[in-house]
Amino acid sequence: MTSPAPLVVGFVAATVLALTAACLLGSTPMGVERVLAALIGSGDAGDRLVVWEIRFPRALAAFLAGSALGASGAALQGLLRNPLAEPGVLGVSATASLAATFFLYYGFVSVAAWGLPVAAIAGALAATALIAFAAVHTRSIITLILIGIGIASFAGAAMSLLMNLAPHPYALSDMINWMLGSVANRSLDDIALAAPFLLCGLVVLYGTRRGLAALTLGEEAAAGVGLNLPRQRLATVLGAGLSTGASVALAGAIGFVGIVAPHIVRPLVAHDPARSLVPSALLAGLLLVLADIGVRLIQSEQELRLGVVAALVGAPVFVWIAVRRQAARD
Amino acid sequence: MTELIATGLTLRVGRATLVDGVSFCLRPGELVALLGPNGAGKSSLLRASLGLQKRSGGTATLGGRDSERLNPVTRARLVSYLPQIRSIAWPNVVRDVVALGRFSHGAAIGTLREADRAAVERALDACDLLHLANRRCDTLSGGELARLHCARAFAAEAPLLLADEPVGGLDPFHQFRVMDITRAFVGRGGGALVVLHDVALAARYAHRLLWMKDGRIVAHGTPDQTLTAERLAAIYGVRACVDGLRVALEGAA
Incomplete structure (x- = not known):
């Protein structure tokens, strides 16, 4: 009844549909048969180019970035035992995008392309480790979220400083992309660069799932039932840092999807942090693919950024969860 | 036979000595109550003897092995631990929370093996929770929650149990029920060390009382031997009238 299997199958099917739908959209109108033919590798060479070089990478990037954020959100919520924990809220995404921008700004990318995801991951790991370290010393989740907000504000301020000092408008537009989050113009090469880190992070997080369930009892009792607490903390920080960092390297900082997806999934898996991990990742990926389709459907002079749309939907949900939690406690 | 044996156990945090050279043992088949005022070091003693908090001196062994060097899974199979802070982060159903007690046996909720499932049902039965097994734990009363935590601890089916104030905040009826459940566990061959504040209970x-104050065990023996009005005055600073095992507290000394 509460097995995640039907949920996983459903989300995978919906994702395949959404990815296909995303390939149908674009400035060149192409029919379903032409897109499907191009997707399976036959059909017109021009069609294949459009689908495989432009449309599919963009949709896949949205899915991968989303799934990393969904899994990180679900894992951090399990570790900190709070539904409001999420890479965006805790300042992890902002720090990652700051590190990536810094790397770009000083032109290190010309030295090594893989340095970009590495820089983003280093930023994400630093922020996640700081939060997890603080979590050992404080029992109050409010304090943790405040620390996260502090980290996010600092990263935002440093980002503004970099923008302030931006040498030319192109650099500025690059930075805005990092800050707001977008998957426009992503290529399969960009994905190939970030995906290994992202998948490593997801594998590490998947390995921590039983420990996340044990943490439901609180840290002391979880250690009592046999959880290796230091290892659990380290693995969650590492997994969330790797996948969030890679997600930021791919799509910039996209907030709140890591809160929304686990929040929808949790009641469907009997509130078990272990079983919510995979469906949360899939749903978050699906949500970003859909949001990106939305971004492309809305006609506007300047294309809307994916991260902006995600925040417009996600931030009210964040507030709603926070208010409801407060009401439940009183 | 699995025993918990502490010798000269000492725990210092910063400049404070929380546990000061404490020796005691816990064997299967006995129920030991750890008594003492707030801040006496009872919880710290439990954590240090389990190896969950790094001790500053002395030894503590579980089944003959240093408790600090045991890996968490092995430790959990030897002793169940019920800490004082008993929160449940998510609104899980009762049966799933009890199943978390099977962590050390490799169980994952939702895909329990037959042995794990049977242990969970036995624990639910022992704590009279079968009729509540599918209830969400955020809808339980205080007494039901206390039994839920006991069931979670018993589900591991470890030979020993260390429980930190398992009856804290319960009405007299539920205090008796939790103690009955604990005594039944001891009757089945378990050994329980229970922190209590109710001396009469x-x-x-x-079977034995450990009296603790300022980080030390100041008296140790059966209730007949160690329960006196003078002891209550010395340990808690209260005036009391003691008649056999009957205790009437009369006020602050």
């Missing part, structure tokens, strides 16, 4: 249920 401890005297009624425990």
Whole structure:
């Protein structure tokens, strides 16, 4: 009844549909048969180019970035035992995008392309480790979220400083992309660069799932039932840092999807942090693919950024969860 | 036979000495009550003897092995631990929370093996929770929650149990019920060390009493031997009238 299997199958099917739908959209109108033919590798060479070089990478990037954020959100919520924990809220995404921008700004990318995801991951790991370290010393989740907000504000301020000092408008537009989050113009090469880190992070997080369930009892009792607490903390920080960092390297900082997806999934898996991990990742990926389709459907002079749309939907949900939690406690 | 044996156990945090050279043992088949005022170091003693908090001196062994060097899974199979802070982060159903007690046996909720499932049902039955097994734990009363935590601890089916104030905040009826459940566990061959604040309750249920103050064990023995009005005055600073195992507290000394 509460097995995640039907949920996983459903989300995978919906994702395949959404990815296909995303390939149908674009400035060149192409029919379903032409897109499907191009997707399976036959059909017109021009069609294949459009689908495989432009449309599919963009949709896949949205899915991968989303799934990393969904899994990180679900894992951090399990570790900190709070539904409001999420890479965006805790300042992890902002720090990652700051590190990536810094790397770009000083032109290190010309030295090594893989340095970009590495820089983003280093930023994400630093922020996640700081939060997890603080979590050992404080029992109050409010304090943790405040620390996260502090980290996010600092990263935002440093980002503004970099923008302030931006040498030319192109650099500025690059930075805005990092800050707001977008998957426009992503290529399969960009994905190939970030995906290994992202998948490593997801594998590490998947390995921590039983420990996340044990943490439901609180840290002391979880250690009592046999959880290796230091290892659990380290693995969650590492997994969330790797996948969030890679997600930021791919799509910039996209907030709140890591809160929304686990929040929808949790009641469907009997509130078990272990079983919510995979469906949360899939749903978050699906949500970003859909949001990106939305971004492309809305006609506007300047294309809307994916991260902006995600925040417009996600931030009210964040507030709603926070208010409801407060009401439940009183 | 799995025993918990502490010798000269000492725990210092910063400049404070929380546990000061404490020796005690816990064997299967006995119920030991740990008594003492707030801040006496009872919880710290439990954590240090389990190896969950790094001790500053002395030894503590579980089944003959240093408790600090045991890996968490092995430790959990030897002793169940019920800490004082008993929160449940998510609104899980009762049966799933009890199943978390099977962590050390490799169980994952939702895909329990037959042995794990049977242990969970036995624990639910022992704590009279079968009729509540599918209830969400955020809808339980205080007494039901206390039994839920006991069931979670018993589900591991470890030979020993260390429980930190398992009856804290419960009405007299539920205090008796939790103590009955604990005594039944001891009757099945388990060994339980229980932190209590109700001296009369401890005297009624425990085979032995450990009296703790300022980080030290100041007296140790059966209720007949160690429960006196003078002891209560020395340990808690209260005036009391003691008649056999009956205790009437009369006020602050």
